[in-house]
Each structure stands twice: as C-alpha cells, then as structure tokens.
Amino acid sequence: MLRFPALKLAALAVTLATAVPAAAQNVIRVGVLMPISGPASYFGVQGKEGIELALEQVNRGGGVNGFRIQVQYEDSACSPLQATNTVKRVLEQFKPHIVVGEECSDASLAIAPILEQAKVPMLNAGSATNQLTESGYKYVFRIFPNAQQQGEPLGRNAFTKLGARTAVLLHEKTNAGVDNADGFAKAFEAAGGKIVGRIDFGRDVNDFTPIATRIAAMGKVDVLPTFGLEGQQVRLSQALAQAKVVKGGGGSAIQMGSIWLPWGYDAKAGQAAVGYIRIVQFDPTEKRKMVTDFNAAFRAKYGADKTPTHINAHAYDTILLIAEAVRRGAKDSESLRDRFSKMREVEVTTGKITFDAKGQNSDLSVIHFVETQPDLSWKSLNW
Amino acid sequence: MTDLLLLFTQQTINGIYLGCLYVLVALGLTLIYGVMNQINFAHADFVTVGAFAAFFVATRWATKWLGLPDTTGYLLSIVAALGAGALLGLVVNAAVFAPLRNRGDELRPLIATIGVSVLLENGQLALFGPIPFQFDSPFAQHTIRLGRIFFSQQSVLVVIVAALAIGGLYAFMKFTFLGKALRAVSQDRETAGLMGINENFLIALTIVIASALAGMAGALLGPVIVLTPFAGASVIVKAFAIVIIGGFGNMEGTIIAGILVGIIEAFTVQYLGSGVIDLVVFVLLLVMLVVRPTGLIAERREENV
Structure with a gap:
C-alpha cells in the first residue's frame, strides 16, 4: 500500500505512461477459423504453429506501421454448419478486420457469403474448390492453388x-x-x-x-x-x-x-x-532464402527435429501477407481488401503471390513436381 | 480360375476380413444391450483407447524398451489393448454408470455414455493431439499370395482373433456359471437377483468384457484406420447398423450381420462405388426394420446374449 500522495501520483504517472500507448496502439484484428477438433484438427494445430511463429516476427518491435496483429482462434471443425455459426459469432463479438480460413473447401464455401456481406476480407490458404474464387466474391482471396x-x-x-x-x-x-x-x-x-x-x-x-x-x-x-x-x-x-x-x-x-x-x-x-x-507448392528442401529462414525459425521455436509442412507454411504466409498489406497502408477491412487486390509477386514461403481479379493467386512459379525415390526422398522432376 | 470368379473370391475375402473387424466392434455393443438393455454411445471411444494403447505398447514399450521383435510387440499390444479396455470399462462403470444406474433412472446412464464419449475424445485430443499417428502392424507388411488372390497376414490375424473372441465369448456364456448368471440377468434382472445373483457385479462384468472387446478391436483396427482421437467414430455407425440388422442384443445375429455387411461393402465398392457404401448399408438396415424388425436372428428377447 502506498502511503504518500507524491508516491501515489508517481505511480499513477507510470501507469498512465504505460497504459496510454497500449490503449492507443493500433491493432489489426484477425479471426482465424480452423478445424481444432474432429478428424481434420491436424490442420488447425499445424496452422496455429505457423501463425504463432509469424506473429512473433511481425509484432516484434511494435508491429508494422504502428499496427500490431491480434489473432483470435476459433474452431470451425471443417464443418459448414459449425463454420457458419462460428464466423457469425466472431463477426459479432471480435469484429475482425480480416478472417483467415477455413481449411476445408465445404466450410470455406459456407462462410464466404457471410464475410462478403459483412465486407470483411477472407484470406484462404487451404481450400481447393474452384467455386471459392469463381462465385464473384469481392472479399475472398486465396493463396492456395485452386483445384x-x-x-x-x-x-x-x-x-x-x-x-x-x-x-x-x-x-x-x-x-x-x-x-x-x-x-x-x-x-x-x-x-x-x-x-x-x-x-x-x-x-x-x-x-x-x-x-x-x-x-x-x-x-x-x-x-x-x-x-x-x-x-x-x-x-x-x-x-x-x-x-x-x-x-x-x-x-x-x-x-x-x-x-x-x-x-x-x-x-x-x-x-x-x-x-x-x-x-x-511448399518444399522444405527448397534453397530459397525465404524458405531456409522459415525452416530455421520454425525449428528454433518448435524443435530441431521438426520439418515444417505446407500447412505450417501457408498459415505463416497469411500473417506475412496481412503484415505486407498493413505496411502498404492498410488499416481496416476495406483497405486490406484494396491492398490485397493490388499485390503482385509478393514473396512468401509458399512462392510468390499475385491475386487476380477474382482473388485467386495466379502466380504458380514455385509449383513443381517431385517423385518419391526408393529411399523415400524427393527427386525434383523439372517439368 | 476365370477373372470373374477370381474377382468374386477376392472381394469375398476382403469382405470377410472387414466383417470380422466390424464384428469385433459390434460384439461389445450387443453384449451391453443384451444384458443391460442400454446403448453405449462411448463404445467408439473405448475402441480408440484400445488403438492408442496398442500403438504405444507396440511401437514404444515392447519394441524400443523391451527390445522385442515387431511381431511379438504387436501381439503383446493386442493383449495390452484388451487389458486397457477392460480397465477403462471398470473405472467408467464404477465412476459413472453404476452410481447413475443405482438411482433407478434408465435415461441418465444413456446420456452419461454421451458424456463419457465427449470426455474420452477430448481427453485423448489433449494427450495425443490431432495429428494422425502412423500405426503399422508388422503383419500388414507381408502379403500372402495364392495365385492371383492376395491377403495380408494382418487379415489372417484379424480373422483368427475374431474367431477366438467369438468362440471364447460363446463358451463363457454357455458353459460357465458367470455366463449363465449373465444370461439370467439379461432375461429377468429382478428374478435373477432373488436367486442370489449379484446383479451389479454381473453388469460391471458385462461392461468390462464389452470394453475389453472394444479395446482389442482397437488394436486390430489401429493399423487400418487413421489413428486420431476420433478414430473409433469411423466404424461405430456401421457397428450400430450391424447390431440392429443382427437383432439387438443377439450375438449370433451380430456375427452374421457383421460378416454380411463386410461382404456387401466389398461388393458395393466393386460394382457401385465406395461413395454409396453408407447408402447401401442403411438401406439394408431400413429394409430389415420394415421386413424383419427383430433382426436376422429372430429369437425370443430372453434368449439373446
């Protein structure tokens, strides 16, 4: 207990000095919808690993352009019904500037029209169905190659x-x-x-x-x-x-x-x-600096014996892309959508991202073919 | 052998193997229903627990720590899974089912099985995580070929274990005092109690046997299914269908229905496509409910089990 008024004032000053910047800190809220339960929950677990690593890097030193990225994870269970209910609740309560997810196509198709109506961009990294970017949505962006x-x-x-x-x-x-x-x-x-x-x-x-x-x-x-x-x-x-x-x-x-x-x-x-x-698309044996740096950071955080998967990498990339949009001046849902639509050849671990008019990544330059060898290693096929 | 006969034989073998796996899962369900007149919705999770127990015994404890050969390790893991299932059944009965049963309400134990299911699934999710475990049986690596017919040693093992389990259970029910007492409880619980049979002990025994069977089924299913905390759910719906087709609580009916569903499944894949397996199985179930609601073996209720 502080007994002296001077000390109380000093304490108040210290509190305000630390509290005010925190309150004034700009935040980009990201709702992450992934399957955390059910048979597809390994997507959610690996996705979270990638996102946590990216958040550490992006938010280090105060974030980007004064914005920190704040994430809220939600379990959408790879299910259209649960994803629909979850996204409605997230929009109501968390009020995200952008939503990352879902992994499963059927669940992604279920939430896309809701986010479109709410004018909140959806950044998808794991669904393959063509319909997601062929339905005329203006707020859907996908870095994963479609079917x-x-x-x-x-x-x-x-x-x-x-x-x-x-x-x-x-x-x-x-x-x-x-x-x-x-x-x-x-x-x-x-x-x-x-x-x-x-x-x-x-x-x-x-x-x-x-x-x-x-x-x-x-x-x-x-x-x-x-x-x-x-x-x-x-x-x-x-x-x-x-x-x-x-x-x-x-x-x-x-x-x-x-x-x-x-x-x-x-x-x-x-x-x-x-x-x-x-x-x-993501090849952990690739020698590109972006990939080797990611591998090193991933192993430093999660263990030297762990090799990142494409699920880790795609989730990591979603945060990098949001950070890049913020670096380019995005500060809300509309400006995020605008910056995404103008992205050309932005390098991430899973290659380069160029969103076409439908929101689909059209740059497939790093996609390559591999063949499994008798020792179970990969041989690149140069096709 | 003509190509058509060859195909017929091969898919029949595939179906029998699959059917034996289903029978092992369904036997526990039908046993519990036969004695207690209750459905156990947590049965799938007992299977999953058995699969995980077998996985850790086979791949860690037996082979890495004790240095046993892979084959011995896997056989040991089947016994361990049986034990793990029995132990789990004992604990769950003592902690959940028995106290609720003693309150004289039939609905609460039924709902409790759903609660136990959720608890076990999420407990395993917290312990093992959601990433699928790769559980390979050393017997699955070896294929037996008779001309152009093929099957793995694992499928032979499954058929042998299923036959032993069925034979053992049948002998226990028909020839032992406890088995006869169980049948007495299933026929008339109150009269059996008046005859000096300890009803609670026998119900606990039923749950332990059913859970042990589920655990053992898990050990044999482990190398077939995608091993996650939700693995058992992928077979339990068919197991329920088999129990209904066979005649709820009827062991012989369950065995016949299990093999039948396995064979139907194999031929459905061959001629209609695997995408309609569930459709075919459940159409069969509905037809059975309409045409023969008592199931394949229409015995009197008291003669079930």
Whole structure:
C-alpha cells in the first residue's frame, strides 16, 4: 500500500505512461477459423504453429506501421454448419478486420457469403474448390492453388511427360476432391488420354483393399491421380501396393497427387509411396532464402527435429501477407481488401503471390513436381 | 480360375476380413444391450483407447524398451489393448454408470455414455493431439499370395482373433456359471437377483468384457484406420447398423450381420462405388426394420446374449 500522495501520483504517472500507448496502439484484428477438433484438427494445430511463429516476427518491435496483429482462434471443425455459426459469432463479438480460413473447401464455401456481406476480407490458404474464387466474391482471396490449377498440370504432364494414356481417378467425396479430379480429367482428356474409371470415397472409409482389388481387376492402368487427406492416402497407397497395382508394390501404375499431401506422407506410407509423383507448392528442401529462414525459425521455436509442412507454411504466409498489406497502408477491412487486390509477386514461403481479379493467386512459379525415390526422398522432376 | 470368379473370391475375402473387424466392434455393443438393455454411445471411444494403447505398447514399450521383435510387440499390444479396455470399462462403470444406474433412472446412464464419449475424445485430443499417428502392424507388411488372390497376414490375424473372441465369448456364456448368471440377468434382472445373483457385479462384468472387446478391436483396427482421437467414430455407425440388422442384443445375429455387411461393402465398392457404401448399408438396415424388425436372428428377447 502506498502511503504518500507524491508516491501515489508517481505511480499513477507510470501507469498512465504505460497504459496510454497500449490503449492507443493500433491493432489489426484477425479471426482465424480452423478445424481444432474432429478428424481434420491436424490442420488447425499445424496452422496455429505457423501463425504463432509469424506473429512473433511481425509484432516484434511494435508491429508494422504502428499496427500490431491480434489473432483470435476459433474452431470451425471443417464443418459448414459449425463454420457458419462460428464466423457469425466472431463477426459479432471480435469484429475482425480480416478472417483467415477455413481449411476445408465445404466450410470455406459456407462462410464466404457471410464475410462478403459483412465486407470483411477472407484470406484462404487451404481450400481447393474452384467455386471459392469463381462465385464473384469481392472479399475472398486465396493463396492456395485452386483445384483447376492443381489438376490441370497433373493431367497435362501425365500425358506428355509420363506417356500415360489411361487413368483411374480416386478422390474423396467433397467439393475439393471432385474439383481436383475434374481438373485432372479435363486436361488429360484434352491431351488425348482416357479416364477408364472414377472412384470416390467418404472420409469414413478405412480399408481400401476392396478399392485396390477393383482397380487391379481393371487391367493395365497408367496413372492413378488421387485426391484425399493424408491419413486415407497413406492407407490407399498401401492397399494399391499390396494389390500390385502401383510401382511401390511392384505394379506399373503411377500414383499421382496434389499439394494436399503434407511433408511426411512418404515416410508414413513407406515403400508403397515409391514412384509417387505429385505437385508441391511448399518444399522444405527448397534453397530459397525465404524458405531456409522459415525452416530455421520454425525449428528454433518448435524443435530441431521438426520439418515444417505446407500447412505450417501457408498459415505463416497469411500473417506475412496481412503484415505486407498493413505496411502498404492498410488499416481496416476495406483497405486490406484494396491492398490485397493490388499485390503482385509478393514473396512468401509458399512462392510468390499475385491475386487476380477474382482473388485467386495466379502466380504458380514455385509449383513443381517431385517423385518419391526408393529411399523415400524427393527427386525434383523439372517439368 | 476365370477373372470373374477370381474377382468374386477376392472381394469375398476382403469382405470377410472387414466383417470380422466390424464384428469385433459390434460384439461389445450387443453384449451391453443384451444384458443391460442400454446403448453405449462411448463404445467408439473405448475402441480408440484400445488403438492408442496398442500403438504405444507396440511401437514404444515392447519394441524400443523391451527390445522385442515387431511381431511379438504387436501381439503383446493386442493383449495390452484388451487389458486397457477392460480397465477403462471398470473405472467408467464404477465412476459413472453404476452410481447413475443405482438411482433407478434408465435415461441418465444413456446420456452419461454421451458424456463419457465427449470426455474420452477430448481427453485423448489433449494427450495425443490431432495429428494422425502412423500405426503399422508388422503383419500388414507381408502379403500372402495364392495365385492371383492376395491377403495380408494382418487379415489372417484379424480373422483368427475374431474367431477366438467369438468362440471364447460363446463358451463363457454357455458353459460357465458367470455366463449363465449373465444370461439370467439379461432375461429377468429382478428374478435373477432373488436367486442370489449379484446383479451389479454381473453388469460391471458385462461392461468390462464389452470394453475389453472394444479395446482389442482397437488394436486390430489401429493399423487400418487413421489413428486420431476420433478414430473409433469411423466404424461405430456401421457397428450400430450391424447390431440392429443382427437383432439387438443377439450375438449370433451380430456375427452374421457383421460378416454380411463386410461382404456387401466389398461388393458395393466393386460394382457401385465406395461413395454409396453408407447408402447401401442403411438401406439394408431400413429394409430389415420394415421386413424383419427383430433382426436376422429372430429369437425370443430372453434368449439373446
């Protein structure tokens, strides 16, 4: 207890001196909607790791242009219904200047019109469905390549580089899975290839042996483009290898995949992954300074034995992009939207970002193909 | 062998393997219903607990700490998962189910199973995190090939364990005093009590056996499912369907229905696509409810279990 008025005044002065700048501190509020519970919650956990690292770096020394970035995490559970309820509550209570998320296409499609109506930009880093940036929204921006951007080069290169003429599409029964498979089919058939089968599966399918059996019974198939979450893809690859369909099991078909698969898939699938060809956007083995710096900072924060995945990197990049928009003068939702729409070749860990008129990142310069080797390492294919 | 016959044989084998996995999960559900006339919504989470117990025993304790071979480690993990399930059942019954049951209300224990489910899911989420664990059985790496027919050693193991579990449970129910007492409780709880049978002990025993079966199922499912704290949920809906198709509380019906659903699933993938598996299974369930509401084995209620 302070007994003397002079001391009380001094204490008050100190309090005010520290309190006033804090109160006057400009803040960009970011609502982060990610699946934190449920089967897709690994997206949320890895996304949070990336965001926390970026926040540390961006807010160090007082933030950007006097603005600190403040984040509120919310669990949208990869579910359209929960995402809808959550985004309404976040808009009402937290009043974000921008929302980052969701990861799953179906949930992202559910929240996009709500954010559009509220005129709050949505920065998406993990949903693939084409519809997200093809629905005429003015406040939706996506750094993740859409299904068309992922499926098209896969289909084209399957035909031209691998000499494939037949394909069986394997995809989860979601907007993202369907769109990716459609993208592949369109390019592959346009080049002269033939889709001889299309097999979809729900996220509750566990045993892929019957699917592998069905494909084995189809006779010789050249490529198997597969679009699903990591856990199911591991089991699918193992079943295909067991049925001697894919290269990893002594067969001849080449399994192909998208950016969905995080780093670490090959180690989990083991020999079944050998020969797997996929496109990657974030490659932790890339020598670009932005990537090596990110790897170093990530390991310093989370452990020397941890290698960041594309989920970590995409989430990290969303904060970097918000900070860049603020550096360019953004201070509210409208100016954030304006700065995003003018971004050209902004370098982040997952490549360069140039938003087109629809809000889709159109710069695919760092996207490249890799093939899993017998020692489970990646070989870059220079396609 | 013609291609069509080959395909038929292969998908039948795939279906039997899948069916055995479902049977292992569904047996515990039907046992609890048969004796207690209650549905256990936490059963999926007992399966998940078993899967995690097996994972840590197989990949850490047995192989890394005790230096056992992978195969021995995995077999040991099945026993450990059985024990973990039994222990969990014992604790949950003592802490939650028994006190609520003693209040004479049937609804509260039912709702409590939902609470236990949420508690177990989130407890495991806090402990293990949401990133899928890679649980590979050493038996899954080895494929047995008979001409063009193939199946993994793991599927043989699953069928053997399922057969042993079914046989063991059947023998226990038919030939032991406790089994007979359990059947007496399932037929008429009050009269069984008047005959000197300790009803609470037998209900606890039922929960322990069902939970042990769920744990063991988890150990066998672990290398098949995507192992996360929510893993059990991916099989439990079908397990419920199997229990209803088989005849609620009827063990023989559950076994037949489980194998049948596994085979139907395999052939649905072959001829209709895996995207409609749930549709086919639940259409079958609805047809059964309309045509034969008592289930496949239409015994008298008191003869179930």
